[in-house]
Each structure stands twice: as C-alpha cells, then as structure tokens.
Amino acid sequence: MRCDVCNVRMPIGSGERITPEIFVYLLDNGFGLDESNIKMFTDAGMSRSEAESELKEQYRSSNSDWLLCSTCAAKAKAISERTETWVTPDYISVTRTAEEVGAGFIVLGAPVAISRAVWEECVEWTDRDSEHQTYQEQDARLWDVLFTGGTTLQLAINQFVKERAHRYPVLCVLRDGISTDSVTVNLLMQGKQIRGQSWLVIERDG
C-alpha cells in the first residue's frame, strides 16, 4: 500500500482514510499536492501553476476515499486545527473568531465565512505589508470586520430576519501595496448554502 498523497510505501493495515469531501477541504487549504506529482507534469512541459491546477482538478473529481500515511495525516490534522480555514476556494471560515465576538453571531448561531475579496483586502496582513504600507496586525483587522459586523447585526437583527441581509460599513486600510489611511468599505452579510450547510457570509457590498 502507498500513501495517496506522497506515494510513500506503508505497512498493510496502517494509514488513515479520509473522505473525498474532507480531502477537497484540505486541498483548498494548501494540502495534498506532492512535489513528485507536480514534477510529473512540469517534466511533460507544463508550467508549475498549470500542473497545480491540473492536479487539483483531477483530485476534485475523485469519488474514492484517500489513504494517508502518518506524516500526511499529521499535516492534514494541523490544517484542521487552524483558526481560519478555506471552506471553498472563495470563502474562508472565521467561525471561531465570530464566536469570540458573540453579539449577533451568537443569536444566529451559524458558521461564519468571509469572501476571498474581503479577506485579501480587509483582513490579510503580513510584516511585509506593515513595511510597505502602515503598521497593522491581521488578527486586529479580522476582529474589526467581525466585531463591527456582529454588534451592528445584533442591533438590526429583526431587519436581518426580514430581509435576509445585513449591510454595514467598516473602516480598514486596504491591502493594496500603497494605502496608509483607512477608508470606509461597505460589507454585506447574508445567508448562503456552502457544501449543503447554511453559512453566514460576509462579502463586499456592490
């Protein structure tokens, strides 16, 4: 038997089985592409990004369970223990922080996700961004988006139940490589089905 991700040989009966659904979730969070498999495609003349998207497409369409060696299983476990994980390529779960914020999020009790656009512009922040733009911390940026969202949602909860949407502005320094001052960004919170589950998602409004 071999590991389905890294091809290492394993003793019979060892390894950990995961479902295709969980594998796709891990794939969205940067797991599952082994260098040896990427190399097969790049050796055949593909660019690295072409090879990665080709592999991802193949893996996504697979309906069988995946068998992981202990090393790959440990990597997969570390991903599932992260505070934020991508639930699809377009939405990142921020449920744990939303639970800390409480307020309107507790009232609704749904898992909470942020769109890729909002994450990349209003939340994501590295030391390099602090050097190029202004000093910020990613955790504080996420907190701003969720705290403003959760508290304004709580005040407008009846309206949310009626309209199924909550709009609110948040002040943030856009991660664009040049901005140093905050601007108002209009956000839209609404329900959305993701992989058969009801989520509360936060996106750019308009």
Ligand SMILES: [Zn+2]
């Ligand atoms: Zn492995």
